[in-house]
Structure formats: C-alpha cells, structure tokens
Amino acid sequence: SSKLLKILPSLYNELDVGAKAGFANLYMVELGMPVLYARDTQNNCYYLGAPCDFFAKGGMLVSIPGAAEVIFIHRPEKPAFPAKIPRPPNAYILYRKERHQSIKAQRPDITNNEISQVLGRLWNSETREVRALYKQMADQKKAEHRRQYPDYQYRPRRPSERRRRNNASSDRSTAATTGTQQITA
Secondary structure (H helix, E strand, O other), X not given: OOOOEEEOHHHHHHOOHHHHXXXXXXXXXXXXXXXXXXXXXXXXXXXXXXXXXXXXXXXXXXXXXXXXXXXXXXXXXXXXXXXXXXXXXXXXXXXXHXXXXXXXXXXXXXXXXXXXXXHHHHHHHOOHHHHHHHHHHHHHHHHHHHHHOOXXXXXXXXXXXXXXXXXXXXXXXXXXXHOOOOOOO
C-alpha cells in the first residue's frame, strides 16, 4: 500500500514553511526515511512521502529550478489497442480442436506439427457426412461471429509481418540443427 499522504491544494497553500517542515519531520520519523513534498499536476493535489513511494506508483519526480516544490509526473498510460478479433473457425479447425487432445493422450511425445499431420490425414479420409457436420458447425460459428462482430473484416498479415515470422521460425530450426539451445517463453 502507498504511504503517500495526499494534501489538498487549499490546505497546502495555507501552511507556512515552518508548518510544512514540521509535518515533514513528523512523517519522516513515522516512516524512518527522508520525505518530500511533491505537486501532482494531473490530480491537482500535493503528496508528502518517501521518494521510493512516488516511484512505486509508477511515476517520476522532477525538480524544476526556481519551482517551490518537486513535481510528481505519472507514467503515461499506454494506449489501449483493441483486442484482435479472432477469425471464425472453419470446419477443419473445429475437427482438429475436438480431436487434438485425444491424439496427444495416445502419443504424449508427439509434437503439434505431427498432430496436425495426423489429423490432416484423418480429415481427408473422413466421410462426406462427417465433413458436412463440421461444415454446418463452422457455418453456425460464422453466423454467431457475424452477430458478435458485425464490422469484422479479415485482414491478412502484411508480407513484411509474414517475413518476420518466417525468419523467426528459420532461426529456431537453425538453432535446432546446430545444437544450440533455444529457450522460449
């Protein structure tokens, strides 16, 4: 929890230098560390606290020559990017999703690429009826997706983004063939 004392500007401006020093000394004894006053221009108030507590709130302290007090500046908020809307799944994706865990349970040592190959062969050998069932499920998901995101428009990756992704995967395969260890999160 923050140990910053919030002081309204009306109260802060009524305190003389001696009163401000007295409060600061009392609070310094309470905390067991040096304290300072800082003006928060974003919230139009003053704070009294240890410098480390200002930093813990994600900001910084700025001392301007000639200014009566230090200024507390908040870390700028990162602009919120809208979440990427996933594409509606097609028939094969639904089929794969439904069967992935059973293949993994049968063969725990198998990789995701190998599971995709197995499921791709199974999908190609499925009857028309089974494929039609998954197509119907995919159409339902697509209609639901259209209701949920009426303005959705598929935007494939730009060629530069695809190249960047391909370079990263080729770096991993190079690391695997040269015997270096690749650590992924």
